[in-house]
Amino acid sequence: MMRMVVGVQIIADLYGIDPEMISKTDRVYGIIEDAVRAGMLTKISSDYYQFQPRGVSGIVLLAESHLAFHTWPEHGLVTLDIYTCGDPKGADLSFEYIIEKMRPTNVEFKKITRGNLITEEVRVTPPENMILQ
Amino acid sequence: MMRMVVGVQIIADLYGIDPEMISKTDRVYGIIEDAVRAGMLTKISSDYYQFQPRGVSGIVLLAESHLAFHTWPEHGLVTLDIYTCGDPKGADLSFEYIIEKMRPTNVEFKKITRGNLITEEVRVTPPENMILQ
Numbered sequence: 645m646m647r648m649v650v651g652v653q654i655i656a657d658l659y660g661i662d663p664e665m666i667s668k669t670d671r672v673y674g675i676i677e678d679a680v681r682a683g684m685l686t687k688i689s690s691d692y693y694q695f696q697p698r699g700v701s702g703i704v705l706l707a708e709s710h711l712a713f714h715t716w717p718e719h720g721l722v723t724l725d726i727y728t729c730g731d732p733k734g735a736d737l738s739f740e741y742i743i744e745k746m747r748p749t750n751v752e753f754k755k756i757t758r759g760n761l762i763t764e765e766v767r768v769t770p771p772e773n774m775i776l777q
Numbered sequence: 778m779m780r781m782v783v784g785v786q787i788i789a790d791l792y793g794i795d796p797e798m799i800s801k802t803d804r805v806y807g808i809i810e811d812a813v814r815a816g817m818l819t820k821i822s823s824d825y826y827q828f829q830p831r832g833v834s835g836i837v838l839l840a841e842s843h844l845a846f847h848t849w850p851e852h853g854l855v856t857l858d859i860y861t862c863g864d865p866k867g868a869d870l871s872f873e874y875i876i877e878k879m880r881p882t883n884v885e886f887k888k889i890t891r892g893n894l895i896t897e898e899v900r901v902t903p904p905e906n907m908i909l910q
Contacts, residue, residue, distance in 0.1 A: 650849055650856065655788075657892055689824050691838050703836045703843050705824050710836055710845045714862070716783055716892075723783065723891045725858065729847070756887075758856045759790055759849075 650759035651709055651729035654739050658722040660749025666715035666722055667698035675745045676702055680711060683738030685728065708734065713742075722746060727758070783892035784842055784862035787872050791857060793882025796850035800831035805848065808878045813837055813844060816871030818861065841867065846875075855879060860891070 666672055669692045680687050686707035693701045698718075704711040708730035715722050724742065726735040743751060799805055802825045813820050819840035826834045831851075837844040841863035848855050857875065859868040876884060 648852065650852070650854065651847075653788075655786075655889070688826050688834075691822050691824065693821050693838055693840075701821075701838060701842065703838050703845070705826055705834060705836050707826075709834065709847055712836070712843045712845060712858075712860070714784075714842055714860075719781065719783070719892070721783065721892060723860075725845075725860075727845075727847075727856075727858075752893075754889075756788070759852070759854060760885075 648759050649757045651727055651757070652732040652735055653709075653725060653727040653756050653758055654735050654753055655756065656724045656726075656739065656751060656753035658724060658743065658746060658748035658751050659720060661715075661720045661722060661746050663698075663717035663720055665746060666700065666720075667717040669694045669700050669702075672700045672702065672713075672715065675742060676704065676711070676713065678745075679738040679741040680704055680706070682741035683726075683728075683734040683736075685711070685730070685734050685738060711738065720748075722748070729758075781892050782890045784860055784890070785865040785868055786842075786858060786860040786889050786891055787868050787886055788889065789857045789859075789872065789884060789886035791855040791876065791879060791881035791884050792853060794853045794855060794879050796831070796853055798879060799833065799848035799853075799855055800850040802827045802833050802835075805833045805835065805846075808875060809835055809837065809844070809846065811878075812871040812874040813839070815874035816859070816861075816867035816869075818844070818863070818867050818871060844871065853881075855881070862891075 690704040709727040823837040842860040
């Protein structure tokens with residue numbers, strides 16, 4: 645069994661977001677697409693789904709892997725995965741962009757490597773204290 | 778900050794897969810789409826991307842969240858995420874189906890809950906010893 649790092653994945657739960665911000669696709673869409681650009685990631689395709697009466701899911705297929713999110717407006721919650729096999733800084737920049745725009749009161753996240761899954765880092769922190777680099 | 782479980786995510790690295798099995802979209806596509814059905818998950822949409830000369834990425838947007846995978850034929854590696862906010866058994870069944878079809882020699886996986894990210898279970902095991910339930 646060959647184990648080697650092929651990519652980095654940020655797995656994050658964002659809490660305390662204004663429900664209005666994450667209820668409808670039209671508002672979330674712009675944040676996510678801009679986050680992909682902020683991370684200098686290469687979009688292949690993206691798809692979004694509007695739940696009724698509110699809530700959004702979306703996935704972005706990247707040349708570098710993927711970004712996926714799901715919103716629970718009733719809990720002020722967004723769960724987010726950003727996975728890149730390119731420069732890990734790209735995932736950090738996308739993540740920071742989403743936090744800046746969605747303004748969660750709290751963020752819990754792990755950063756894991758893929759291809760050797762055991763290594764990881766876990767942080768629970770309010771976003772203002774979160775420094776990724 | 779309200780923390781509550783909204784879903785379960787399997788994060789898995791599958792090693793030792795025959796490179797031919799995971800080089801081209803046409804072969805991987807059937808396994809993934811059938812895995813979604815095996816888990817009784819509800820597909821909203823799916824998209825696959827063929828890398829040159831080989832390697833495939835794919836994402837399936839589910840009513841229950843998402844499934845995403847990326848293949849590295851040169852390493853015999855598939856990284857896989859299956860995330861469901863429905864019955865957790867659906868993720869297990871999809872995962873087991875993919876393992877059965879791709880026949881990795883080794884599997885490393887975590888099962889985490891979303892909405893309270895800290896709880897998790899990690900297993901490193903050859904697939905024949907892997908019992909999810």
